[in-house]
Amino acid sequence: MPSGFDASNPPFDRLTQQEIGELQASLDIAYVAPGEPVVRPGQKAEHLHVIIKGSVEVREGETLNALLGPGDSFDSRAIVHGSAGEDFVAAGETLCYLVPRALVLDLIARNPAFAAFFYSEVSAKLDAFSGARRQEGMESVLRARVREASRGPALMIEGSASIAEAAQRMQDASINAAYVRDGGRIGVVTGMNLAKAVLLKRLPHETPVRHVSHFDVIAVDADAFIFEALLLMTRHDKRRVAVRQGAEFTGFLEDIHILGLVAGNSQLIPGRIDRARSVEDLTGPAQDIQGQVERLHRQGLKVEQIAEITSDLNRRLFVKLFELVAPPAIREHGCLMIMGSEGRGEQTVRTDQDNGLLLDGPVEEAELARFRDAFGAALAGFGFPPCPGRVMVGNPLWSQPLAGLVRQLRLWIMERTPEAAMNLAIFFDAVPVTGRAGLLAEAKQAMVEAMRGERALIARFANLVESFQTPALGVLSTLMERVGVASDAIDIKKAGIFPIVHGMRALAMDKGILETSTAGRIAALTDQRAFEPEFGRELLSALRVFMEYRLRAQLEAVRRGTLEREALIQPGALSTADRDILRDSLRIVRQFRELLRNRYALASFG
Amino acid sequence: MSRGALWRLFYRASLGDHAYKFLFEPGPPDEAVALDCETTGLDPRKDDILAIAAVRIRGNRILTSERFEAIVKPEETEASADSIKVHRILKRDVADALPMRRVLPDLLRFIGGRPLVGYYIAFDVRMLDKYAMDLIEVKLPNPQIEVSSLYYDRKYGNAPPGTAFDLRFDSLLKDLGIPPLAAHDALNDAVMAAMAWLALRDLQARGVRIPRERAGQGPPPPTGG
Numbered sequence: 126m127p128s129g130f131d132a133s134n135p136p137f138d139r140l141t142q143q144e145i146g147e148l149q150a151s152l153d154i155a156y157v158a159p160g161e162p163v164v165r166p167g168q169k170a171e172h173l174h175v176i177i178k179g180s181v182e183v184r185e186g187e188t189l190n191a192l193l194g195p196g197d198s199f200d201s202r203a204i205v206h207g208s209a210g211e212d213f214v215a216a217g218e219t220l221c222y223l224v225p226r227a228l229v230l231d232l233i234a235r236n237p238a239f240a241a242f243f244y245s246e247v248s249a250k251l252d253a254f255s256g257a258r259r260q261e262g263m264e265s266v267l268r269a270r271v272r273e274a275s276r277g278p279a280l281m282i283e284g285s286a287s288i289a290e291a292a293q294r295m296q297d298a299s300i301n302a303a304y305v306r307d308g309g310r311i312g313v314v315t316g317m318n319l320a321k322a323v324l325l326k327r328l329p330h331e332t333p334v335r336h337v338s339h340f341d342v343i344a345v346d347a348d349a350f351i352f353e354a355l356l357l358m359t360r361h362d363k364r365r366v367a368v369r370q371g372a373e374f375t376g377f378l379e380d381i382h383i384l385g386l387v388a389g390n391s392q393l394i395p396g397r398i399d400r401a402r403s404v405e406d407l408t409g410p411a412q413d414i415q416g417q418v419e420r421l422h423r424q425g426l427k428v429e430q431i432a433e434i435t436s437d438l439n440r441r442l443f444v445k446l447f448e449l450v451a452p453p454a455i456r457e458h459g460c461l462m463i464m465g466s467e468g469r470g471e472q473t474v475r476t477d478q479d480n481g482l483l484l485d486g487p488v489e490e491a492e493l494a495r496f497r498d499a500f501g502a503a504l505a506g507f508g509f510p511p512c513p514g515r516v517m518v519g520n521p522l523w524s525q526p527l528a529g530l531v532r533q534l535r536l537w538i539m540e541r542t543p544e545a546a547m548n549l550a551i552f553f554d555a556v557p558v559t560g561r562a563g564l565l566a567e568a569k570q571a572m573v574e575a576m577r578g579e580r581a582l583i584a585r586f587a588n589l590v591e592s593f594q595t596p597a598l599g600v601l602s603t604l605m606e607r608v609g610v611a612s613d614a615i616d617i618k619k620a621g622i623f624p625i626v627h628g629m630r631a632l633a634m635d636k637g638i639l640e641t642s643t644a645g646r647i648a649a650l651t652d653q654r655a656f657e658p659e660f661g662r663e664l665l666s667a668l669r670v671f672m673e674y675r676l677r678a679q680l681e682a683v684r685r686g687t688l689e690r691e692a693l694i695q696p697g698a699l700s701t702a703d704r705d706i707l708r709d710s711l712r713i714v715r716q717f718r719e720l721l722r723n724r725y726a727l728a729s730f731g
Numbered sequence: 732m733s734r735g736a737l738w739r740l741f742y743r744a745s746l747g748d749h750a751y752k753f754l755f756e757p758g759p760p761d762e763a764v765a766l767d768c769e770t771t772g773l774d775p776r777k778d779d780i781l782a783i784a785a786v787r788i789r790g791n792r793i794l795t796s797e798r799f800e801a802i803v804k805p806e807e808t809e810a811s812a813d814s815i816k817v818h819r820i821l822k823r824d825v826a827d828a829l830p831m832r833r834v835l836p837d838l839l840r841f842i843g844g845r846p847l848v849g850y851y852i853a854f855d856v857r858m859l860d861k862y863a864m865d866l867i868e869v870k871l872p873n874p875q876i877e878v879s880s881l882y883y884d885r886k887y888g889n890a891p892p893g894t895a896f897d898l899r900f901d902s903l904l905k906d907l908g909i910p911p912l913a914a915h916d917a918l919n920d921a922v923m924a925a926m927a928w929l930a931l932r933d934l935q936a937r938g939v940r941i942p943r944e945r946a947g948q949g950p951p952p953p954t955g956g
Contacts, residue, residue: 129919154922156929158937160856178908195910218930223792259802641789 130175130222134196135702136242141580144232144239153223157181157215163199164213170203172223179219183708184212190715191708192216196701204229204245211712242702247709248666250702251673252427267352271345271437273384275368277376279304282314284335291334292319302377305338306723311374312340313367344369345378354378398441404503411507414438418473419680428473428673429644436470442507443480444559450499452492454619458485460560464516468554469626469642471672474679476691478509479516481523481553483530483564497524516551528562531571538575538582546586548577550630554641569639577637584725587631590718591727593619615707617678618692621671624714625664628721643668656720664717667710674707741867750841751867758845763788763876765848765925767917768855775857779805780831784917785841786925788848791933793925799841800918802828831862839863846874850900851923853877878924879903881931886941894943902928906941932938937946 130136130152132145140148154177157163163181165169174181175198177500183191183199190211193199203209204226233240241253280298282291284307291314295303305312314334322328322337344367345354356367358380365379394417397410414435421431440463447461465479466472482496501511501519511517518524522533534552537545551573557565593616626643632655633639633646640646644665653662674694682691696704721727743755766785772778785799799821838859849855854873860870879898886906887896904923907930912919934941 129910129922151796153796154793154926156793156926156933158791158933178910220909220930225796328950531943 131196134175135700136198136239139238139242140232141236144236148224148228148232151225151228151293155223157218157219157221159215159217161211162214163219163221164203164209166210166212167208168203169208170200171226173201173204173221173226173229173537174199174213174221177222179214181219181221182212182214182216182431184214185210185712185715188715197704198701201243201705205233211617236366242705243637246662246666247706247713248669248673250709251670267355269351270347271349271351271354271378272347274351275347275378276300276382277368277377279374279376281306281374282334284308284312284338285333287331288319288322288328288334288337289330292696294317295319300377301379304367304374304592305334307335307338307340310340312338313342314338315365344368345478346370347375351383355383371599383559394438395441396584398438398445401445401449402500404446404506405504407446408507409639410438411442414442415475415508418676419683422473422676422680427669427683428676429669431676432473432672433469435473436467439467439472440558446500446503447559450503451496454488454492455482455484455496456560458488458561459483460562460564461518461558462555462565463558464555465512465551466554468551471626471643473672473682474677474691475509476679477512478504479512479554480504480518480558481516481555482518482525483561483568484524486526486565487560493524494696497521499505514547516548527568530568534568534572535575538572541585543589543592546589549586550589550627551632553630557640559675573637573639576634578635580635580725583631583635584727586634586720587628587725588727590624590627590631590721593623614693616692617671617675617694619712621714622668622675624718625668625671628665628717631721631725660716663713670706672712674703738870739872742872744946746760746867746869748867751869753843754839754869754870756844758843759789761790762893763846763848763928764842765793765799765921765928766842766852766855766872767849767920767924768858770858771916773854775854775861778858779803780858780862781805782917783838784921785838787841787845788925788929791829791929793922793929795922796919798921799838801834802836803834804828804830831912832866835859835862842871844873846876847871848876848878848924850878850903850924852924876928878927880933881928881935882906882941885931885934885939885945889940890943907931 128189130137132140132148137145137148153172155163155172155174157179163174166185173434176193176195178195179198181193181199182189185195193213199213200209200211229243233243237577238253241250244250244253264520280294280300280303282294282303282305284305291303291305295301295316301316303314306316312335317336317498318339322332323330328337343363344362345357347368347370354366358364365377367374368376368378392412394410397413398407401407401410418431418435421434426434441459443463447456451459451461460483461480462468462483463480466476467479497519497640501517505511526534534549539551549572553569555565555569576586629643629646629650632650636650636653636655638646638649638653640649647665650656651658675692678694679691694707696707699707739755743752746752746755761876764785764787766783768780770778770780780803782802783800787794787797830937847856856871856873856875863869863871878902882903883896883898887894890896901911904927907927909923909926909930910925
């Protein structure tokens with residue numbers, strides 16, 4: 126088919142000109158009448174189908190899993206793994222290109238980028254298709270301005286000052302290089318220059334600093350691009366260049382600073398948190414934690430790594446804030462804990478705060494009230510949205526003595542409402558941040574003992590996964606388009622993340638597993654043979670796919686300036702490769718729901 | 732005996748070159764060939780074929796991977812500037828092409844006894860007949876399947892008198908939801924005609940009609956092509 130086939134459509138955009146030529150020469154076209162099967166489950170596929178017009182339903186028994194439209198291709202699994210797992214049935218008059226299986230297999234063998242589309246593991250596939258973004262990441266670093274990476278302000282030392290004085294002043298400012306004014310000229314002295322002067326040349330401490338400075342300063346303008354600075358550094362074999370704004374020196378740019386741009390300078394945030402002397406001092410680093418999420422993502426870091434870095438930094442922030450605002454009595458008798466997605470270490474863009482305080486006994490009420498207000502106000506000031514369920518230190522329910530909370534947990538267990546189950550779920554994810562971690566361990570132990578192995582209670586708890594359906598991809602859109610209303614946005618949190626997270630939570634509670642991260646729970650459950658290792662990997666893989674798409678949607682929402690609809694993604698706006706990955710991930714979630722339904726007979730809850 | 736069958740009999744008897752007897756044998760069941768010619772103009776007596784493309788259809792599959800494509804060197808007339816604008820076959824391309832007497836044997840073998848599918852297929856066949864008469868002294872005996880008349884039947888077959896018809900190729904494609912490929916390329920036109928035929932044949936089999944726009948909002952008056 127010479128001109129009709131759209132070779133810019135993923136995964137075909139990964140083919141070389143010659144490969145596209147081969148592909149086009151071997152294409153046939155099939156017409157399928159409505160209701161006619163295209164690929165049957167268990168059937169070996171002779172072709173990869175690429176829809177030209179019409180739509181194809183993907184069914185598994187009675188369930189409609191997805192609706193494919195023009196540009197979508199199927200069934201990659203049937204091509205590679207021998208047989209299809211699902212039914213593919215034409216929903217309307219449908220035309221498809223047919224790519225012969227032998228050619229697809231040949232292209233897979235020859236072209237690794239194209240092959241990635243046929244990976245069975247969804248997250249590996251996602252990685253392969255995010256490659257373009259990764260390159261953008263490096264590009265964006267080199268295109269950043271020197272100003273964004275360099276550190277200031279410049280420290281100016283008189284040439285007549287002693288090297289001892291210079292060393293002290295640099296130490297106070299915690300910097301490694303300073304400018305030296307000597308008459309009309311300006312030079313630079315570094316920590317290394319001073320060390321060498323004393324240790325190697327054995328110069329006395331009173332030596333004027335001008336003797337160890339150098340005056341051939343290599344400078345770059347603050348508005349220059351990073352790549353210009355890198356060129357200068359390479360050409361002059363320097364690891365540091367002076368930064369100038371007009372005639373003024375404003376600071377230095379070091380190679381480590383450029384590294385900071387690449388890695389999102391998250392390595393610098395802990396130091397700034399540690400040095401904070403007041404709540405106000407924490408505002409800057411708190412905002413940087415959020416800012417680096419976007420940067421790390423732009424540079425192609427995987428979502429689970431971003432979540433790990435972010436939650437580590439958030440925990441440091443909580444510890445410091447607790448030190449700053451908690452009075453001694455609370456610090457001595459309390460345990461600060463974080464729960465929910467923060468506890469699992471799976472939060473990237475801040476959506477809410479789930480935190481609480483456990484005490485080993487009553488503390489003075491007025492003092493506690495002041496702490497609750499101050500802690501909550503500070504977090505709000507840092508940009509943590511309040512928790513809609515009020516799972517916060519500010520809520521007396523979540524900041525009380527151990528005995529009170531354990532009593533409360535037992536009430537929730539007996540209560541059997543979705544709200545109570547949700548509270549238990551959030552608490553089950555709790556981790557201690559600072560203070561008396563033993564208190565939390567005790568409270569959790571009490572909860573696990575009450576629940577463990579109690580199938581009726583666990584089933585009631587697990588039933589929360591039935592709160593939201595996992596939708597069929599693309600089905601709404603066609604319905605809606607027909608009446609011309611809205612599109613088929615999918616709430617990725619409800620459709621994908623929650624069922625996996627909560628299902629694992631329920632299984633972990635059933636088995637008395639105290640891991641809080643979903644990955645950790647999956648590993649522990651696999652060890653206990655709750656499901657096949659293969660299925661565990663698929664589920665974790667699917668969770669990461671959902672987290673990645675959600676993060677993209679969230680960052681988009683942040684750019685828009687509102688967190689409303691932050692978990693919504695529009696399948697219609699995705700590339701066909703992304704749609705394919707999402708479809709596979711939703712299929713895995715549906716299998717997992719089925720497993721939970723069977724294990725806990727969820728159908729009986731109605 | 733119908734007039735068409737008589738002619739077939741006549742041509743079969745008068746066939747100049749008996750190597751082409753296969754044209755009179757029925758083709759493989761369930762197969763057809765979609766065909767399109769690009770020409771120097773619209774008058775079969777004066778104009779010539781510039782390019783020709785054909786694809787086999789087997790069941791519900793269009794076998795584009797086994798297509799027939801050729802660019803033809805006109806024997807006498809020069810392509811007018813206007814027709815070059817329509818199908819963009821430049822004189823340079825034509826220079827590398829073969830004359831029709833060299834192209835036709837391969838085309839006839841590709842077609843065999845299969846029915847020919849096209850949009851205003853009679854015109855393409857009349858053009859081909861001109862050369863076939865020279866080469867083997869017969870006209871093409873293949874049954875013809877006219878896409879536009881199937882379309883007429885599905886859309887206007889039950890229309891009240893006075894309904895305005897629109898049988899233009901792009902209207903037909905639009906009604907059937909077939910994405911338009913670059914038009915006035917012989918292969919693309921043949922493939923689109925094949926797609927249209929498969930869709931129309933299925934609508935016919937299921938007794939489904941193509942809805943007409945309501946009066947007053949109807950399309951412009953028919954142009955016939």
